[in-house]
Amino acid sequence: MxxxxxxxxxxxxxxxxxxxxxxxxGLLQRTPWSSLGATLGEAATLEALRVSAVVSLAAAAVSVxxxxxxxxxxxxxxxxxxxxxxxVVLLPMVLPPVVGGIALFFALGRRGLIGRAxxxxxxxxxxxxxxxxxxxxxxxxAMPFFVITAEAGLRQLDPRLESAAATLGAGRWTVLRxxxxxxxxxxxxxxxxxxxxxxxxEFGATITFAGNHPGRTRTLPLAIAQANxxxxxxxxxxxxxxxxxxxxxxxxxxxxxxxxxxxxxPEPSQEIPSP
Amino acid sequence: MPPxxxxxxxxxxxxxxxxxxxxGETTVAVYAAASLSEAFEDLAAxxxxxxxxxxxRLNFAGSARLAAQIGAGARADVFASANGATxxxxxxxxxxxxxxxxxxxxxxxxxxxxGNPGAVTGLRDLSDDSLxxxxxxxxxxxxALARAVLADAGVDADADTAETSxxxxxxxxxxxxxxxxxxxxxxxxxxxxxxxxxxxxxxxxFNDYPVAAVSDRxxxxxxxxxxxxxxxxxxxxxxxxxxx
Amino acid sequence: MSIHAEIQATVGGFAIRAAFDAPAGTCTAVVxxxxxxxxxxxxxxxxxxxxxxxxxxxxxxxxxxxARRRRVPPERRPIALHSxxxxxxxxxxxxxxxAFGPRCSGLAARAARRRAEEWLEKVGLxxxxxxxxxxxxxxxxxxxxxxxxxxxxxxxxxxxxxxAALDAETRTDVRHLLADLSATRVLITHDPVEARLLADQxxxxxxxxIVQAGAPEEVAANPRTPWTAGLLxxxxxxxxxxxxxxxxxCGLALTTATPMTGPVLVAFSPAAVTLSTAEPHTSARNxxxxxxxxxxxxxxxxxxxxxxxxxxxxxxxxxxxGELGLEAGSRCWASLKATxxxxxxx
Numbered sequence: 133m134x135x136x137x138x139x140x141x142x143x144x145x146x147x148x149x150x151x152x153x154x155x156x157x158g159l160l161q162r163t164p165w166s167s168l169g170a171t172l173g174e175a176a177t178l179e180a181l182r183v184s185a186v187v188s189l190a191a192a193a194v195s196v197x198x199x200x201x202x203x204x205x206x207x208x209x210x211x212x213x214x215x216x217x218x219x220v221v222l223l224p225m226v227l228p229p230v231v232g233g234i235a236l237f238f239a240l241g242r243r244g245l246i247g248r249a250x251x252x253x254x255x256x257x258x259x260x261x262x263x264x265x266x267x268x269x270x271x272x273x274a275m276p277f278f279v280i281t282a283e284a285g286l287r288q289l290d291p292r293l294e295s296a297a298a299t300l301g302a303g304r305w306t307v308l309r310x311x312x313x314x315x316x317x318x319x320x321x322x323x324x325x326x327x328x329x330x331x332x333x334e335f336g337a338t339i340t341f342a343g344n345h346p347g348r349t350r351t352l353p354l355a356i357a358q359a360n361x362x363x364x365x366x367x368x369x370x371x372x373x374x375x376x377x378x379x380x381x382x383x384x385x386x387x388x389x390x391x392x393x394x395x396x397x398p399e400p401s402q403e404i405p406s407p
Numbered sequence: 408m409p410p411x412x413x414x415x416x417x418x419x420x421x422x423x424x425x426x427x428x429x430x431g432e433t434t435v436a437v438y439a440a441a442s443l444s445e446a447f448e449d450l451a452a453x454x455x456x457x458x459x460x461x462x463x464r465l466n467f468a469g470s471a472r473l474a475a476q477i478g479a480g481a482r483a484d485v486f487a488s489a490n491g492a493t494x495x496x497x498x499x500x501x502x503x504x505x506x507x508x509x510x511x512x513x514x515x516x517x518x519x520x521x522g523n524p525g526a527v528t529g530l531r532d533l534s535d536d537s538l539x540x541x542x543x544x545x546x547x548x549x550x551a552l553a554r555a556v557l558a559d560a561g562v563d564a565d566a567d568t569a570e571t572s573x574x575x576x577x578x579x580x581x582x583x584x585x586x587x588x589x590x591x592x593x594x595x596x597x598x599x600x601x602x603x604x605x606x607x608x609x610x611x612x613f614n615d616y617p618v619a620a621v622s623d624r625x626x627x628x629x630x631x632x633x634x635x636x637x638x639x640x641x642x643x644x645x646x647x648x649x650x651x
Numbered sequence: 652m653s654i655h656a657e658i659q660a661t662v663g664g665f666a667i668r669a670a671f672d673a674p675a676g677t678c679t680a681v682v683x684x685x686x687x688x689x690x691x692x693x694x695x696x697x698x699x700x701x702x703x704x705x706x707x708x709x710x711x712x713x714x715x716x717x718a719r720r721r722r723v724p725p726e727r728r729p730i731a732l733h734s735x736x737x738x739x740x741x742x743x744x745x746x747x748x749x750a751f752g753p754r755c756s757g758l759a760a761r762a763a764r765r766r767a768e769e770w771l772e773k774v775g776l777x778x779x780x781x782x783x784x785x786x787x788x789x790x791x792x793x794x795x796x797x798x799x800x801x802x803x804x805x806x807x808x809x810x811x812x813x814x815a816a817l818d819a820e821t822r823t824d825v826r827h828l829l830a831d832l833s834a835t836r837v838l839i840t841h842d843p844v845e846a847r848l849l850a851d852q853x854x855x856x857x858x859x860x861i862v863q864a865g866a867p868e869e870v871a872a873n874p875r876t877p878w879t880a881g882l883l884x885x886x887x888x889x890x891x892x893x894x895x896x897x898x899x900x901c902g903l904a905l906t907t908a909t910p911m912t913g914p915v916l917v918a919f920s921p922a923a924v925t926l927s928t929a930e931p932h933t934s935a936r937n938x939x940x941x942x943x944x945x946x947x948x949x950x951x952x953x954x955x956x957x958x959x960x961x962x963x964x965x966x967x968x969x970x971x972x973g974e975l976g977l978e979a980g981s982r983c984w985a986s987l988k989a990t991x992x993x994x995x996x997x
Binding site: 290292293295296297298299300301302303306310311314315 | 697698699725727731732734736740741752799800
Binding site: 234237241242243258261339340342343346349350357359360361362363364 | 469471472474475493496537539541544546547566567568569570571572575578579582583584585
């Protein structure tokens with residue numbers, strides 16, 4: 133059925149695996165396995181793991197809740213300047229995260245565009261050292277991943293299916309709930325997973341915008357960077373291995389369901405005979 | 408492909424490649440702590456002016472990161488660290504070619520945004536929890552110094568953020584997002600008119616910077632002599648560093 | 652449930668203008684060449700295409716009236732639409748697809764499921780209830796789509812080439828099913844036989860407009876455009892088949908090339924009949940003597956209406972009219988090859 137790809141393709145694929153995989157091998161080879169348990173058992177590490185879990189999941193949730201309507205608008209609503217809006221949406225993907233963090237200050241900071249409104253309306257004095265700030269920073273860099281995946285899914289969706297549902301008596305919400313969302317589910321799940329993974333690894337925007345506060349904004353990446361700066365590479369490596377392990381478990385666990393978007397319904401194979 | 412496109416492409420490649428070629432005959436690779444950035448850029452310019460056949464290649468980062476790079480075999484000639492402990496580790500690994508020498512002294516400074524919105528008048532005010540306070544992480548030299556000074560003054564301050572770089576502390580104060588920050592005295596100038604220093608009075612704790620040759624090349628020793636010599640001292644002093 | 656439609660709409664730069672009325676419970680067939688605007692017409696009735704001007708009234712309820720800014724969305728119109736693309740929902744089983752409409756109308760899950768099973772049974776897909784649409788053949792998918800629309804029990808059923816993918820036998824079953832429905836039906840078809848068998852009213856559309864409307868036999872007898880003449884002009888006679896012999900209801904017996912039994916329809920083109928003054932001695936299996944009815948020139952040919960025993964239309968050249976002396980009341984012989992006959996189960 134499947135033909136073997138040309139040797140050149142195999143060779144390049146091998147190089148790609150090397151580029152992506154060798155650093156990981158190098159890290160594992162230098163991992164202080166004997167002291168790993170002790171490092172990971174430290175209260176500070178577990179705290180960073182907890183903060184990472186809370187922040188990345190909340191950021192993924194924010195990305196889905198706000199990103200889905202945005203993806204819908206981008207995919208379905210023709211308007212002037214749509215290309216520009218899409219470019220702006222994707223900008224955080226190319227922006228250095230540190231710049232993203234400073235830009236967030238200019239928007240939400242005390243002297244930012246809506247900082248005063250935040251202070252007067254919600255009593256938010258500063259987002260530095262708050263988990264909310266860390267979630268905002270992580271969502272800022274993670275949401276584009278969800279938006280592009282969801283938009284691509286929406287574009288592949290046959291709009292005639294939604295029209296067909298309407299001609300059968302389904303109102304907007306019924307169409308959304310019973311047709312659009314179920315058909316979109318694989319894309320949404322892939323997008324949510326990607327944005328979660330991006331939020332989990334987020335560093336620059338978080339430390340710039342939300343700062344580094346143990347138990348509130350010090351996620352695993354921040355703790356790793358701090359250990360590295362402090363000349364404690366063993367601790368940094370140990371926590372990196374933890375981060376990799378958590379990510380691998382989740383990504384491999386979800387792979388079958390979502391990340392390799394196989395058809396969720398079988399190909400026509402067992403046709404029943406005509407009566 | 409039309410000839411004009413080819414020409415543009417060739418031009419672009421030539422431009423991209425321009426930065427890659429070596430210019431001077433001899434180079435000296437200087438690894439210096441981030442807080443030395445402006446001072447060492449001046450030093451390098453002066454050194455190159457005096458020694459036209461030598462090119463100084465500077466590498467700035469946190470002292471610990473630089474030490475890690477040297478430990479991993481980076482081709483450095485001179486290492487200027489922000490604290491003795493880091494230099495001690497490099498020396499213990501046998502990477503230094505000559506004993507380190509102290510060449511600069513830094514002290515702590517309390518900075519506030521222009522206009523001092525938090526009305527901070529001294530270290531004592533930092534115990535106020537409603538104040539947004541930025542300091543360095545305890546693991547990096549400026550953070551260790553800050554905590555020691557606060558302990559000496561008997562101030563129990565809860566930092567809202569522990570930055571891994573002193574310049575990140577300064578940035579948050581400059582933006583007005585932090586009400587106060589503890590940085591090095593030499594960083595105050597970099598804040599321009601966006602920050603103001605709150606006088607701390609006479610101090611007893613300092614951060615002394617050691618420098619050492621980490622290769623046995625003659626140019627490494629020569630550059631070190633320049634840093635420790637009268638020209639070097641004057642430039643460091645111009646940037647706010649004291650003498651150990 | 653009647654339909655009153657005055658439609659002016661534009662889709663992708665293509666404009667249609669069409670007005671028609673359909674009494675409650677009748678079937679209106681819309682025929683016409685590809686790109687005539689038939690689907691746009693049906694989509695306008697369904698509410699998938701907005702009117703620019705005009706008005707649509709379904710059973711006294713105004714569902715579209717741009718002048719009064721009134722427009723009822725598809726889901727609140729008393730309609731169901733089946734499209735030639737079927738558009739079954741790929742993530743739902745066949746039964747859930749068919750139960751979708753009843754569920755939307757407020758039926759409880761169990762009752763909706765029961766109705767879905769009834770309709771699947773009617774279209775012969777009872778065993779396919781648990782399958783996914785991707786597992787169905789083209790014909791099965793079409794029947795499932797039809798069942799899904801019919802299960803809504805709409806007052807107006809809109810059918811866009813709903814029988815196209817069916818084989819001859821299933822087609823007959825489904826046609827009978829459609830004929831029995833009480834809903835007012837609007838049906839797009841390319842099959843002139845289907846149109847004439849099912850429709851109470853025929854609309855011929857060309858380039859966005861209705862060029863002819865009327866009872867099917869009337870339109871077939873007096874086609875106003877070449878396309879209508881070519882497609883709808885076929886002669887259609889009913890009878891009973893026993894093997895290759897068909898005893899027509901009008902009394903004549905014809906020999907066909909397709910063996911069949913029971914009630915059938917025999918179709919043949921007006922161009923397939925040859926006329927002569929004396930009894931012909933040809934290889935044609937079917938010959939009969941007939942009285943000439945009307946003789947009617949039609950462009951560069953002449954249409955001759957033959958009377959009993961087999962009323963039909965024949966095309967001849969103007970020269971032949973003179974040579975054979977064809978005029979109303981004269982007699983002539985007709986001959987027709989067995990292979991020119993199309994036989995269908997009625």
